[in-house]
Amino acid sequence: MSEAGSIAREPDPREVLRSPALLLATWFGTGLVPRAPGTVGSVAALPCCVMALLYLPPWAVLVTAGVLLCLGSWAAAVAGQRWGQVDHGAIVIDEVLGQLIAVALPFYVLTPEAVGLGFWLLGLALFRAFDIAKPWPVSYFDQHMKSALGVMLDDVAAGIGAGLLAVAMWLAWAAV
Numbered sequence: 001m002s003e004a005g006s007i008a009r010e011p012d013p014r015e016v017l018r019s020p021a022l023l024l025a026t027w028f029g030t031g032l033v034p035r036a037p038g039t040v041g042s043v044a045a046l047p048c049c050v051m052a053l054l055y056l057p058p059w060a061v062l063v064t065a066g067v068l069l070c071l072g073s074w075a076a077a078v079a080g081q082r083w084g085q086v087d088h089g090a091i092v093i094d095e096v097l098g099q100l101i102a103v104a105l106p107f108y109v110l111t112p113e114a115v116g117l118g119f120w121l122l123g124l125a126l127f128r129a130f131d132i133a134k135p136w137p138v139s140y141f142d143q144h145m146k147s148a149l150g151v152m153l154d155d156v157a158a159g160i161g162a163g164l165l166a167v168a169m170w171l172a173w174a175a176v
Contacts, residue, residue: 026079
């Protein structure tokens with residue numbers, strides 16, 4: 001049963017392809033994989049995040065994050081209602097936003113030269129760890145905001161936590 005009391009159902013890939021909201025909610029179908037859709041969505045988002053950071057000015061990345069929050073909340077709401085579960089596993093647009101935040105924080109705090117492939121992968125791993133383990137404040141949004149916005153905000157919190165930890169790890173390593 002879902003939080004709303006209705007029976008959750010699995011998404012139909014044909015339905016996803018016909019709906020812009022469902023296509024966005026599943027990050028172009030990556031959320032439809034049967035195992036670890038959140039991780040698959042994060043991995044699929046990482047190249048887009050890296051390209052945004054390398055080619056957009058910081059203000060445009062911030063605008064992109066805001067647009068992802070708004071559009072992602074809308075898409076997650078449509079998908080959650082359609083599939084009978086607010087935070088259905090196939091909804092991975094929240095991972096896209098969280099992943100962007102997790103890699104953007106180190107990119108802008110440290111020098112871009114310090115951030116290479118290893119750092120992008122560290123951001124991915126830390127974000128997934130925060131998103132899965134849900135330490136506070138991630139758990140607050142997950143447990144107390146049973147809405148599409150809550151779905152998005154728990155990943156925002158996970159992205160911030162992962163980004164800050166990545167910066168702290170880098171600074172600690174650089175100090176050695």
